[in-house]
Amino acid sequence: MIYYFARTSLTPEVNFNFATHHLSLKGEAYPENAASFFNPLLEKVSSYLDSISDETITFDVDLTYFNSAATKMLFRLFGLLNEAGQNGNTVILNWYHDEEDLTSLEFGYDIKEEFLELEFNAVPISETA
Amino acid sequence: MNIKGLSADEMMSAFLGLEFNGTVMELNIFNMFRDNADLNGILFYYNGQITQNVILTMGDSLKQRLKEDAHVDSPQKAKKLFSSFIEMTQNALHYSPDISSVDEGKSAAIAVGTIEDSYFIVCGNLIKSEYIEHIKTKLDPLLNMTMEDIRKAYREQLKNDQHETEDAISKGAGLGLLTIARDASKPIEYSITPAECRVEGVELAHFFLKVTI
Numbered sequence: 001m002i003y004y005f006a007r008t009s010l011t012p013e014v015n016f017n018f019a020t021h022h023l024s025l026k027g028e029a030y031p032e033n034a035a036s037f038f039n040p041l042l043e044k045v046s047s048y049l050d051s052i053s054d055e056t057i058t059f060d061v062d063l064t065y066f067n068s069a070a071t072k073m074l075f076r077l078f079g080l081l082n083e084a085g086q087n088g089n090t091v092i093l094n095w096y097h098d099e100e101d102l103t104s105l106e107f108g109y110d111i112k113e114e115f116l117e118l119e120f121n122a123v124p125i126s127e128t129a
Numbered sequence: 130m131n132i133k134g135l136s137a138d139e140m141m142s143a144f145l146g147l148e149f150n151g152t153v154m155e156l157n158i159f160n161m162f163r164d165n166a167d168l169n170g171i172l173f174y175y176n177g178q179i180t181q182n183v184i185l186t187m188g189d190s191l192k193q194r195l196k197e198d199a200h201v202d203s204p205q206k207a208k209k210l211f212s213s214f215i216e217m218t219q220n221a222l223h224y225s226p227d228i229s230s231v232d233e234g235k236s237a238a239i240a241v242g243t244i245e246d247s248y249f250i251v252c253g254n255l256i257k258s259e260y261i262e263h264i265k266t267k268l269d270p271l272l273n274m275t276m277e278d279i280r281k282a283y284r285e286q287l288k289n290d291q292h293e294t295e296d297a298i299s300k301g302a303g304l305g306l307l308t309i310a311r312d313a314s315k316p317i318e319y320s321i322t323p324a325e326c327r328v329e330g331v332e333l334a335h336f337f338l339k340v341t342i
Contacts, residue, residue, distance in 0.1 A: 009185050010181065010185060030215055030219070031181075032181040032219065032222065065208070065211065065212070065215075067212070067215050067216060067219065067305075067308075068216055068304035068305045068307075068308040069304070069305070071287070071304060071308075072287065072303075072304055075287055075288075076290075098204070100203070100204040100205060101204070101205065101208055102205055103205070103208065103209070103212070103312070110284065110287070114288070
């Protein structure tokens with residue numbers, strides 16, 4: 001029940017532990033073809049969400065850069081989680097962002113505004129790199 | 130970016146990696162090119178085959194360069210520059226025709242430079258002429274939009290789930306140019322001119338996109 005991909009230069013670490021209801025994405029996302037990277041993830045998440053009820057799901061998203069095509073795919077992913085919220089689950093979205101990255105924070109707030117079922121937490125982190 | 134001593138056509142050829150006057154670039158031309166690149170604030174220049182790996186390597190090198198560059202007055206500016214660089218080069222990778230008889234396959238020319246307090250990125254690549262109208266329809270509305278309009282269009286496109294069925298030519302999410310326009314400090318500039326070469330019966334055009342951040 002664990003869906004895991006190691007981080008690459010162009011794609012984030014994917015760690016979806018469906019047994020503990022803890023999902024995370026960490027790294028950067030700008031593959032040449034965002035759909036072929038994200039569509040399998042969306043399918044896994046979708047069938048996981050269909051199989052649960054009254055659960056609390058925690059999703060940690062810690063992406064330092066994602067391109068426009070990845071942005072769209074993330075938006076879809078949050079759409080699925082929002083539906084799970086409408087179906088009685090609790091979904092906590094921890095949105096990690098560089099404290100100086102206003103673009104990422106702004107996208108986070110777009111998600112918060114659009115997907116009202118998500119418990120959205122913006123988590124600022126200071127740049128250490 | 131005018132490089133003294135080279136005509137526009139020769140510059141274009143140099144940009145696109147074609148030979149001109151039947152010879153490869155001589156050393157004196159190289160020096161002239163380099164001096165003029167410095168004069169015009171060019172930080173970074175690439176011309177040649179473009180692949181996802183080339184984009185990755187250039188992106189990393191640009192990130193390093195930006196860490197030390199005095200024009201980066203905020204981390205936000207460096208991030209916007211990196212983001213526009215990736216969107217523009219991935220766009221070139223997508224639209225550049227894959228021509229089997231041209232040995233290097235997909236190719237593009239990319240320059241990053243500074244002007245006054247800003248950065249600019251220019252990206253040039255060949256496109257199939259059949260895509261000219263498609264690209265114009267996407268770019269022209271952006272040229273006269275206010276920042277507020279651009280943000281609004283961006284949000285609408287983000288929510289638009291019909292994009293893939295409406296637009297079979299763009300591979301991404303239809304958000305690339307809007308992302309570039311959103312991060313730019315001036316309206317984006319572009320030019321499309323017919324290319325004299327016609328390869329494997331396919332009509333081609335030169336596409337240049339310039340963004341200031």
